[in-house]
Amino acid sequence: MTAAVTYEPIKTCKQSGARLGRVHTPHGVIETPAFMPVGTQATVKTMSPEELKTMDAQIILSNTYHLFIRPGHDIVKQAGGLHKFMNWDRPILTDSGGFQVFSLSNMRKITEEGVTFKSHLNGDKLFISPEVAMEIQNALGSDIMMAFDECPPYPADYEYVKKSLERTTRWAERCLQSHSRPQDQALFAIIQGGMYADLRKLSAEQLTSMDFPGYAIGGLSVGEPKHMMYEMLEQTTPLMPANKPRYLMGVGSPDALIEGSIRGIDMFDCVLPTRIARNGTCMTSEGRLVIRNAKYMTDFGPLDPKCSCYTCQNYSRAYIRHLIKADETFGIRLTTVHNLHFLLQLMRDVREAIMEDRLLDFRDSFFASYGLNDN
Numbered sequence: 001m002t003a004a005v006t007y008e009p010i011k012t013c014k015q016s017g018a019r020l021g022r023v024h025t026p027h028g029v030i031e032t033p034a035f036m037p038v039g040t041q042a043t044v045k046t047m048s049p050e051e052l053k054t055m056d057a058q059i060i061l062s063n064t065y066h067l068f069i070r071p072g073h074d075i076v077k078q079a080g081g082l083h084k085f086m087n088w089d090r091p092i093l094t095d096s097g098g099f100q101v102f103s104l105s106n107m108r109k110i111t112e113e114g115v116t117f118k119s120h121l122n123g124d125k126l127f128i129s130p131e132v133a134m135e136i137q138n139a140l141g142s143d144i145m146m147a148f149d150e151c152p153p154y155p156a157d158y159e160y161v162k163k164s165l166e167r168t169t170r171w172a173e174r175c176l177q178s179h180s181r182p183q184d185q186a187l188f189a190i191i192q193g194g195m196y197a198d199l200r201k202l203s204a205e206q207l208t209s210m211d212f213p214g215y216a217i218g219g220l221s222v223g224e225p226k227h228m229m230y231e232m233l234e235q236t237t238p239l240m241p242a243n244k245p246r247y248l249m250g251v252g253s254p255d256a257l258i259e260g261s262i263r264g265i266d267m268f269d270c271v272l273p274t275r276i277a278r279n280g281t282c283m284t285s286e287g288r289l290v291i292r293n294a295k296y297m298t299d300f301g302p303l304d305p306k307c308s309c310y311t312c313q314n315y316s317r318a319y320i321r322h323l324i325k326a327d328e329t330f331g332i333r334l335t336t337v338h339n340l341h342f343l344l345q346l347m348r349d350v351r352e353a354i355m356e357d358r359l360l361d362f363r364d365s366f367f368a369s370y371g372l373n374d375n
């Protein structure tokens with residue numbers, strides 16, 4: 001049986017060890033390392049599919065938990081699946097809801113069977129299990145599905161993290177058992193283990209013994225210091241199969257995308273660019289720019305003079321500041337176009353640097369202008 005998703009290694013950067021690759025999916029190819037814009041509720045907020053294609057977003061994400069509680073996966077299924085529903089014909093990855101159930105809902109109860117929780121929208125009592133998460137993602141028709149997992153909070157004690165990862169492994173097994181269309185949809189497992197290197201190893205060994213077509217690293221970008229995240233990556237990526245995609249969930253800022261690529265990650269997702277755009281914060285080659293600042297009132301230059309995006313080619317800081325201050329939706333659209341383009345362009349630059357064996361030099365020059373750390 002042909003796998004729905006395969007990883008094609010292209011080359012390894014001689015300077016940094018980062019890798020260039022291609023992820024082949026039923027809806028197209030993803031050049032990696034890649035940043036994946038997040039469209040949690042079946043839309044990358046304020047962006048049309050055409051605008052996403054113009055900035056060459058290769059794949060977008062959506063979310064099982066959110067679409068389960070609204071509009072309901074049966075409606076999406078009746079529409080012909082998520083690609084049809086949102087008019088996106090490139091790859092889609094759906095998260096399993098394992099994160100949202102723990103972060104968004106209150107009154108939740110975790111058992112071996114699954115998680116009972118209250119909808120954060122109307123308080124309805126709901127239940128998600130590995131089988132339910134697979135049924136939802138099957139209805140959505142995503143190219144890449146994530147196994148139902150528990151993302152432990154940070155900090156969490158050793159015993160809790162150990163018990164949690166072992167249940168996540170048993171849940172991953174149940175996801176595999178209830179996977180009805182492996183030739184159309186790829187199921188990725190999620191490695192947990194908190195901030196404990198030996199538990200990361202245990203989780204990786206348990207999950208890679210079950211031969212999934214791809215693996216994510218979960219349980220990071222949950223408030224831990226960045227150096228701790230990088231340490232966990234260094235402990236975990238070497239344990240992951242070299243011929244399968246590696247996806248770091250919920251990451252991230254420009255510096256984390258570069259540092260994660262250096263540590264062998266192929267796929268990243270983060271709400272940062274779209275989330276900060278909504279309050280007018282922009283990523284530029286000289287670091288973050290808060291457009292509401294009065295000093296931009298009569299600044300008629302582009303957000304970023306080095307940027308080739310639609311926003312920077314056509315509008316000034318003064319105009320965008322005015323729109324954001326006036327709470328005009330078009331202002332949010334312009335900052336969102338810019339921020340998404342900025343991260344997608346950054347990953348194109350990372351891939352070029354890997355091709356030319358100079359990713360560490362690229363990192364140093366990027367940080368010199370952008371700033372060493374960006375949360």
Ligand SMILES: CNc1nc2c(CC[C@H]3O[C@@H](OC)[C@H](O)[C@@H]3OC)c3nc(N)[nH]c(=O)c3cc2[nH]1
Pocket residue numbers: 038039040061062063093094095096097098099100146149150151190217218219220221222249250251269270271
């Ligand atoms: C932000 N840091 C972070 N996000 C994380 C997510 C959600 C991404 C999902 O959540 C939404 O964005 C917040 C998006 O919907 C995204 O995927 C689609 C995780 N999901 C799962 N299943 N397991 C994890 O261990 C996990 C860890 C994370 N760390």
